[in-house]
Structure formats: structure tokens, C-alpha cells
Amino acid sequence: MMLGLPKATEFNRRIPKAKFYENITITSSSKRLFVEYVKNIYWRNKIASTTVNLSEGQYVTEIEIFEINLNSPQVDIDLLKFIDSVIPYHILYILEFNGKYQAWIGYKVTTNIEKKISKVDRYYHTSWLEETEIIVKLEGLNLDDVYENLVRQIAGDKLQSDNSTESLKQSVERDKEIETLQKQISILQNKIRKEKQLNKQIEMNTELKKLKSILEQI
Incomplete structure (x- = not known):
């Protein structure tokens, strides 16, 4: 799919659902989420210092873009939380159902920089859009900035502020x-x-x- 990202970031690799069950402890309820909601998962893009002309951030070293083809127009947030918990990078999700797309992103807070442990505080998402309307803008000098701007882009009005000095955390x-x-x-x-x-x-x-x-x- 077209996201307006540089060609060097394209990965386009299908991830079998079973990959999420291997080498990790998965509960039956988490496994059920994959069966119930997910048709296919694709790793579409990798935004990193090796694929774009941006330096790593203090907290964000890579942003992965996953496309998830859904079985229904709803998604259980626990599914995204589970994927975020087993992948140590920041993730932008593109959810697809019947040819319509939604972008989802978690506000992921780093709890331990050395061990790269982080948790998602809350998720923001767009409304359902046509494929051509999903454009990802990389704004900022490093990946921390890019990630923060992505969260603001996707959250829209929810995180807009008249105060230009307000941090993402404050928003x-x-x-x-x-x-x-x-x-x-x-x-x-x-x-x-x-x-x-x-x-x-x-x-x-x-x-x-x-x-x-x-x-x-x-």
C-alpha cells in the first residue's frame, strides 16, 4: 500500500500469526484475539537510521509499520497491546477491513531505557479512510521527534494545543x-x-x- 514513505523503508514481509506464539508465553485469551480478529499481518515498513536520513532518538530507535487485515471492522485493543509488548520497537498499525484503512498508534512510554522496556499508555487512531488518504509524514530531526509527531498526526484534535511548548506527555x-x-x-x-x-x-x-x-x- 502507498503511505508516501521513502522506498528504502519498504519491507513488505508477511508475518505468520504463529510467529507471535513462538518463543513467547502466550495466554489462550491472547491467542484467541489473533484467531478472532486477524486475517493477515504484514510488516510493511521499517523507519530507522538505516532506511531514512534521520538519527536514532533517545527512546525511539526504530518505528515499524504493520498492516493488519481484520476479520471485522472492530479491533480489541488488547491485541495491539500484546503485539506492542512482544516487539521492543515503536509500532504504527495500519488496520484494513473491506478496502478501508485506519491508522493506530500507541503512546508508548519507556520504563527502562537500558532494558528497552516500554508500555503503551493509550492508543490513538484515525477514522476509516481510503487507501490514498493514509499518508505518513516523517517530521522531525530524529526518531523521537518523528514518533511524537506521528502520535499527534494520528490523534488529530485530541492532542492539539494552543501552547506550542506543550510536550507530548503533557498533551x-x-x-x-x-x-x-x-x-x-x-x-x-x-x-x-x-x-x-x-x-x-x-x-x-x-x-x-x-x-x-x-x-x-x-
């Missing part, structure tokens, strides 16, 4: 805060609708206004 924390507040507002609105006592409704409405005001300021 993600702000996004989490917004999500938590939105959930609290939704729960409170449901409670207000069900509440029969006027004084309790007034109390909860005051709390609701407070939460909405905090949300507007973020």
Missing part, C-alpha cells in the same frame, strides 16, 4: 483529564435526570456547572 495527560471530566459529567447528568428531590437536583447541578467550568479551562 496526553491533558487528554486523559478531559476524558475523565467528560465521564464524570455524563454520570452526573444521568443522576440529575433520575433524581426526584429538588434540593438534591440543585446540589448536583451546582457540581455539574463546576465540572463544566473546569473542562472549559483545560
